[in-house]
Amino acid sequence: MSFVITTDCIYCGACIIECPHEAISKRTNKKRHLSKAKNIANDSLIYINYTKCDECVSLESPKCISICPMDAIKSSNRNFA
């Protein structure tokens, strides 16, 4: 797990639209998602499915990080401006 959605997230949904792999979604059932604890970055209502996310390795920077108006998505593996 290298991407984390922080508490700065305002749930605007922009990253959901921009993700090329449909790896980001809003949680509709917190209990169901909590059962997949290893896939949860934090308590944000926005959820990254790490089985779908390829960290946008073919792009200059991850789409979700580029689009986020709150700078709420962080990567622990790669540094992006």
Ligand code: SF4
């Ligand atoms: S890094 Fe790319 S593939 Fe992964 S969640 Fe963000 S936009 Fe989607």
Ligand code: SF4
């Ligand atoms: S783009 Fe940023 S603020 Fe908007 S939902 Fe995604 S993480 Fe949250």
